[in-house]
Amino acid sequence: MLKKLPKDNMGTSNLGWLQSRFHFSFAEYRNPNNINFGVLRVLNDDIVHPQSGFDMHPHSNMEIISYIVNGEITHKDSMGNAETLKRGEVQYLSAGDGIYHSEYNLHKSDDLRLLQIWIIPPKTGLPRLYGSKKFEENERKNRLLNIVSSQNGNADIKIYQDVNIYVSELEVNKSLEFEIKENRQVYFVQIEGSSKINDVILEDGDAMEIVDEKKLIINPISNSHILFIEMPKK
Template structure:
């Protein structure tokens, strides 16, 4: 089953310094029919202006992943961790029993565009932790590159949930196949370009698909495409 969500159907919040597009209920946007997809609770497509950002604020019992698409994102938290992430970097924070953090754009002249993803953890009461990892964007070319996972090891950010986030860049007329176990879910999000899923479902830039009861997914690029695929329980 394929549920397609077009980019323009997302809720948009524009605060001047911050423009966000919400794929799930978040903040002032509440839709009881769009609260989560499996353990996936939030996907915000955020653009933050130079020298602005999210000041120190608390979280509990959530796995939070940030994927920078353009610009720089500076993280600081109450565990003493601090890092700047650009494209090619992933940050994962386990809020666990409670953490306070800030996420700001340290650049004086360039906006930052990043994806903010929240997932419910497999278990509660974890000690808060933060991890920043790097991946080689060249390895996205015509391949599914794991960047966050409970199951993949070196150079992949660890997450306390039975999921894997893949990134890919697919050349025109190239295709990829993804197979998973019965009963699992796929969340698919087009970062750039245009793709066709299983020869039938056309998705453009920032469109997404929530896929169930489908063990085999064929992905074909109509034109050069970048996308995120999340394998979920």
């Protein structure tokens, strides 16, 4: 089953310094029929304007992945980590019993766009984790790049939950296929450009829930930037 989720049907917010599109209930967007998809609890498509950001704030018992689409993000946290990441780079943390962090766009003129992804951990109170990976463009160009996996997976970034996150930047006529194993499901995001996924067309900002399918066939209609999360079927 392929369930297309047009971006125009998603929740939105505009705080002046921050513009957000909410794939699931978050902040002022409340929809009791749209809380999560399996272990995926939050997926926010955020634009943070220059010289602004999220002040120091707490998280606990959540695994948080930030995928930078454009611009740059500067992170600081209560564990002593501090760094700046750019397009295609990834930051992650497992908040465990509690962590404080801030996220800023310190650039003087360019917007920051990022996907903020929250994954429900397999249990509470797990040890805290923090890290990042500065992937190169050629690692995702016309190929699937596994940016996040479980501790038993093959990605450089490993979290506790049994998920895999993939990204790709595809040129026209460069199709990809992905096998979906039994009792697994996928949440797919068209970040930029447009693609045909099996028989469904997604435009930039659209998403799709994929359940009870054996394979994804990804055909870019224009130059296409995609991300999808593969997880247990629940």
